[in-house]
Amino acid sequence: MNTQVWSDFIQQNWLIIVIALIVLFVVLNLVKTMVKWVLVIIIVVAVLVYSGVSLDKIKNVVNDVTTETVDTVKTEATNVMMKEAKEAKYTSDAAGNFTITSPNLEMKGQKGNDKVEVSLRGVSLGQWKINDTVKSFISEAKNNSNVSPGK
Known part of the structure; x- marks a missing residue:
């Protein structure tokens, strides 16, 4: 993936990323069950979807790495x-x-x-x-x- 895209995304959405990290920190510290990991996955997926990373892009990257x-x-x-x-x-x-x-x-x-x-x-x-x-x-x-x- 292009580092410039990630850099731009972080600069434009730093507040959302900080909020997501705080929520992750709270979830990891307060929730002690399997639900904790489900919530972590949901938050990470939400941030990835919000960033514009689609499953097609992820699939293309995986295919490129596999081919190489x-x-x-x-x-x-x-x-x-x-x-x-x-x-x-x-x-x-x-x-x-x-x-x-x-x-x-x-x-x-x-x-x-x-x-x-x-x-x-x-x-x-x-x-x-x-x-x-x-x-x-x-x-x-x-x-x-x-x-x-x-x-």
């Missing part, structure tokens, strides 16, 4: 894939399923599919399309495990 986080983790996984390619081990079964493991990465797929399931340090990163980086990782893992590329 996923992209960062995928980039890290790709870097790990390139660094650990020489340590990767390829195993396959008769059905065409294969698993590639390295110290921090695990990849599962099936021969003929254009997607693989990728996990980084035990955390699933979902299905990835097989791109050049993934292809070279698979090829290097096959070479490390002495598996012919046709299998």
Whole structure:
């Protein structure tokens, strides 16, 4: 969120914020039950709604953060894939399923599919399309495990 927007909001609505903080302080000190937390949440939501922060804006911020986080983790996984390619081990079964493991990465797929399931340090990163980086990782893992590329 833009700090300038918050700064302007605080300058324009400082009195309401002070009143809300006083009410919160009184509620926290006088009310000793679960109702206290309901009142606190209502007051905070009221101040946020009054400030013009909508649920759509909050949703957009959460989506942006999620997208950035996923992209960062995928980039890290790709870097790990390139660094650990020489340590990767390829195993396959008769059905065409294969698993590639390295110290921090695990990849599962099936021969003929254009997607693989990728996990980084035990955390699933979902299905990835097989791109050049993934292809070279698979090829290097096959070479490390002495598996012919046709299998």
